[in-house]
Amino acid sequence: MGEVVNVLVAFAVIVFIFRWATSSNDTTERSAADTLGFRPKPVTQDMINTISNMFPDIPVDNVRYDLLRTGSVEMTTNKILERGFLDAPPPAYYALFPRETNPTPARAQPSAVTTKSIPKESLISRYHLEERIVTEKPVPEEMVGGKAIWEDSPEKREASLRERKAMMILAARQRMLSQQEKA
Numbered sequence: 603m604g605e606v607v608n609v610l611v612a613f614a615v616i617v618f619i620f621r622w623a624t625s626s627n628d629t630t631e632r633s634a635a636d637t638l639g640f641r642p643k644p645v646t647q648d649m650i651n652t653i654s655n656m657f658p659d660i661p662v663d664n665v666r667y668d669l670l671r672t673g674s675v676e677m678t679t680n681k682i683l684e685r686g687f688l689d690a691p692p693p694a695y696y697a698l699f700p701r702e703t704n705p706t707p708a709r710a711q712p713s714a715v716t717t718k719s720i721p722k723e724s725l726i727s728r729y730h731l732e733e734r735i736v737t738e739k740p741v742p743e744e745m746v747g748g749k750a751i752w753e754d755s756p757e758k759r760e761a762s763l764r765e766r767k768a769m770m771i772l773a774a775r776q777r778m779l780s781q782q783e784k785a
Contacts (some may be wrong), residue, residue, distance in 0.1 A: 663695070
């Protein structure tokens, strides 16, 4: 019986010494997982910018905090779409990610490609309808939208869809031009 007690005491001393030797000397510094209460996922600035550009009214700190939790742009986007907001980060979050002194959000910083350098492409040029504008006849309203006839082959269905898109674009152009003439 006495030997069992000696073995248990020796085992406890060995465990205590092992834990003491492997623990960090600085106990004041806590890890991000201890501070936040969960293991943060890796988050890039591109992920934050993507969501901030889609939802400019959501604060950047809320976006970063949710991305740290989920690690996914899609999940954070779905949460915003379903709920309309993101939870505010707890005060411990600001110990790891202090607020910027400059209130300019990250999404407002200019990127390498600005919107001024990207030429705006019209629907007419995107769908190659330039030649149809020259010989433009009024598009009857009953041809725009409505139900399509189900075609036998995928190629015919694709051509039918392409033609319906073209009719809708041309009809929208006609309405826009008539509104501009009225004004």
